[in-house]
Amino acid sequence: MKTIRLGTSSLQVPTIAVGCMRIKGLGSAEAEKFVQAALELGLNFFDHADIYGGGGCEEVFSGAIHMSDDVREKIILQSKCGIRSGRYDFSKGHILSSVDGILSRLKTDYLDVLLLHRPDALAEPEEVAEAFDALYSGGKVRNFGVSNHNPMQIKLLKKYLNQPIVANQLQFSLTNATMVSQGTHVNMNVDDAAGRDGGVLDFCRLNDITIQPWSPFQHGFFSGVFIGNEKFPELNAKLDETAEKYGVDATTAALAWILRHPAKMQPVTGTMNIGRLKSCAKAADITLSREDWYALHLAAGNDLP
Secondary structure, three states: OOEEEOOOOOOEEEOOEEEOOOHHHOOHHHHHHHHHHHHHOOOOEEEOOOOHHHHHHHHHHHHHOOOOHHHHOOOEEEEEEOEEOOEEOOOHHHHHHHHHHHHHHHOOOOEOEEEEEOOOOOOOHHHHHHHHHHHHHOOOEOOEEEEOOOHHHHHHHHHHOOOOEEEEEEEOEOOEOHHHHHHHOOOOOOHHHOOOOOOHHHHHHHOOOEEEEEOOOEOOOOOOEOOOOOOOHHHHHHHHHHHHHHOOOHHHHHHHHHHOOOOOOOOEEOOOOHHHHHHHHHHHHOOOOHHHHHHHHHHOOOOOO
């Protein structure tokens, strides 16, 4: 499995992260089989969040991988905190207590990466900095990042933080490509030119922040996958054509489209199906031509002026 450097950290991570949001839906034997399959594929970066399954996903994962000191040395663990019922919470107390809960459920002493999960409108960056300092000095978290943050929100945090922001999780896929579209429609009076994210794609590249695309196969906001979906006939026809050309399947082709972008993103998968996970892993070895990348971009309903 190919690796990339995560932001400015010392971590060399697989180009594909294994999202564990749905692992609670597996039986114990199924979960163990899935985790072992991921490791055999070289996918040793596992993404969690304290809200996934109410914390249950982290518990299922630690049991499935049979967490021990020896196992812990071979894997990279990332989790997120900040989302609570009906609100977001970046208070120092909540961040610290959330991490303690995460570590307990994952049966580990530290996280490789902690992300702040969706921006808290009432966040006090000085308080976030205090929490990060305590977690870092206490050895509980080694690297920090954010999720769904725009450039100004990140710059505000960075003003007070003593640790770099190494990652930003953002929704990005063939059918959710506004980060790209606004860049190809500069200075045009059309919807695609609307700057809805403050130029976060280029900002992250300029600041060596790794973008981690979530829901790489979803259309809308968790509206379902676009692969094999009758609502996207042109896209699926082009995906099938591209997949045949490269000797892979449509899942691989769709993920290869993300990996072809020069930002060196690290997509987060969401599947619990071992066959689809294998298809995802193959994307790391596929480099789409410029022509094929743009053909898929257009087939997904994206426009070029």
